[in-house]
Amino acid sequence: MTTRSILSVRGLKVHFGSRKVIQNLGFEVEAGDTLAIIGPNGAGKTVLLKALLGLVPYEGEICWSPTVKLGYVPQKIAADRQMPIRVHDLLSAKAHILKLHPRCIETVAAMVGLTPEVLRASIGTISGGQFQKALIAFALLGEPNVLLFDEPTASLDELAEERVYDIVEQLQREQHLTVILVSHDLSIVYRAANKVLCVSKDLVCFGPPREVLTPAALEAMYSAPPQYYLHRHGKEPDQPGKAAGHD
Amino acid sequence: MARSLISQARLLDMTETSTVYSIVLALLFAVAAGLVGSFALMKRMILGADVISHVALPGLGLAFLWHFNPLLGGGAALFLGTLLIWQLQKKESFSTEVAIGVVFAGSVAIGAALTPKEDLVEVFFGKFEQISGFTFLVGVMAVAVIVYFILRFKSALILNLFSPELAAATGIKLNRLNLLFLLAFSLTVLIGLRFMGALLAGALIIIPAATGRRLADSIWMFLFASTLASVLAVGIGFLLNAFVFRNIGLAPTIVMVSTLLFCLSLIRSRT
Numbered sequence: 001m002t003t004r005s006i007l008s009v010r011g012l013k014v015h016f017g018s019r020k021v022i023q024n025l026g027f028e029v030e031a032g033d034t035l036a037i038i039g040p041n042g043a044g045k046t047v048l049l050k051a052l053l054g055l056v057p058y059e060g061e062i063c064w065s066p067t068v069k070l071g072y073v074p075q076k077i078a079a080d081r082q083m084p085i086r087v088h089d090l091l092s093a094k095a096h097i098l099k100l101h102p103r104c105i106e107t108v109a110a111m112v113g114l115t116p117e118v119l120r121a122s123i124g125t126i127s128g129g130q131f132q133k134a135l136i137a138f139a140l141l142g143e144p145n146v147l148l149f150d151e152p153t154a155s156l157d158e159l160a161e162e163r164v165y166d167i168v169e170q171l172q173r174e175q176h177l178t179v180i181l182v183s184h185d186l187s188i189v190y191r192a193a194n195k196v197l198c199v200s201k202d203l204v205c206f207g208p209p210r211e212v213l214t215p216a217a218l219e220a221m222y223s224a225p226p227q228y229y230l231h232r233h234g235k236e237p238d239q240p241g242k243a244a245g246h247d
Numbered sequence: 248m249a250r251s252l253i254s255q256a257r258l259l260d261m262t263e264t265s266t267v268y269s270i271v272l273a274l275l276f277a278v279a280a281g282l283v284g285s286f287a288l289m290k291r292m293i294l295g296a297d298v299i300s301h302v303a304l305p306g307l308g309l310a311f312l313w314h315f316n317p318l319l320g321g322g323a324a325l326f327l328g329t330l331l332i333w334q335l336q337k338k339e340s341f342s343t344e345v346a347i348g349v350v351f352a353g354s355v356a357i358g359a360a361l362t363p364k365e366d367l368v369e370v371f372f373g374k375f376e377q378i379s380g381f382t383f384l385v386g387v388m389a390v391a392v393i394v395y396f397i398l399r400f401k402s403a404l405i406l407n408l409f410s411p412e413l414a415a416a417t418g419i420k421l422n423r424l425n426l427l428f429l430l431a432f433s434l435t436v437l438i439g440l441r442f443m444g445a446l447l448a449g450a451l452i453i454i455p456a457a458t459g460r461r462l463a464d465s466i467w468m469f470l471f472a473s474t475l476a477s478v479l480a481v482g483i484g485f486l487l488n489a490f491v492f493r494n495i496g497l498a499p500t501i502v503m504v505s506t507l508l509f510c511l512s513l514i515r516s517r518t
Contacts, residue, residue, distance in 0.1 A: 072416040084469045093402035
């Protein structure tokens, strides 16, 4: 683990019974990094995030810096939306468990743009975008310095997706957070991440997106020739055969 | 003569005191049932309330067969049943309902086989009886433990209901929380077991929670409405049984009142 390193993973293996989900994965994350984890369905991205959170048993080494405080935004919540629980009830439950001052709820709500009306609303009555903001606010309680996102915009329309990533980028800028996010969307990877981890059960590539996301790496990961291209604004023509993104 | 009168008066006092103990404990049971029932309803284990009380049957049967305190027998059976359900719950292939269902079927069969025929009605439908100061005190302490558990762990219970994964990521020990909730659940059933009977003890966990859910839009309103519906059912049930429906058992009267309150709650239209 280097001095700036906030997370070091070595020889990570996760299996459920005889099914191997992650085999021999290793990488490092430095403070302030935005690491995007990409890979095909079933590659073990969500399981990797859960292993990092200590929610699933694993073999190998996951070493977080002692100063780390984690915030987690899950992929989807299977909660019964009919439960008489308000957004404020959820935030206040976490604040109570972490022994935080109730005023923290207003602070995190303001950070993600949750209005007092939404705070008072039942979780069953708010939109997908508001629900996602509520989950981000939930993750931000306790002032984490590392945020883990599991496909934070999976069920949102493009406009809501843009807003969520705007919030993430703003938080990272203002709060100096380290972000680890799972995403299917390569344009998000190019836009938001300074490191990318490509997984397909084991490590396919790791490093800055523009260096490691080669057609060969994408083909190895998705077992098919990549159909993405790098779109450049301006006079330079589009270059086929590379991953999509915006400069 | 005078001595006899005094002793009769003392006996009457003691009897009245014991009756008051029984009624107060029944009302306190209603408070615990309302609180536990609210979370059981949200945990989608509301049918478990009905079924888990049946788990006490083998213990009650043995107590009647061998003439020892039915609460001891019922309590021991409930405790073992709870531990078994907790273990079954942890296996991914078992949902709570399936787990409880398996334990339930075995318990009813064993309980029905063990209980002497003449005691079956009492075991199933309960019996109002005066209780000693000691039993009252133990009951009050049990209710206090249940109320303390719900209030102390309410935030963890809410997060666990919303998302076990997020709850675990927040540092909540889910396995321990689930066991404690099942124990609070079983303890509530145990307090109501003697006067409500094994068949109806779960009803006061189910019906008032369903009533409260109809009336409430927030968690605190829900807890309050369920508890109030439960206390009203027991209170009105006692009064009706004492002055109107004297030939009907206490437990069926209480459950009928509770059902009526639920029907009244249906009048409120939900948005």
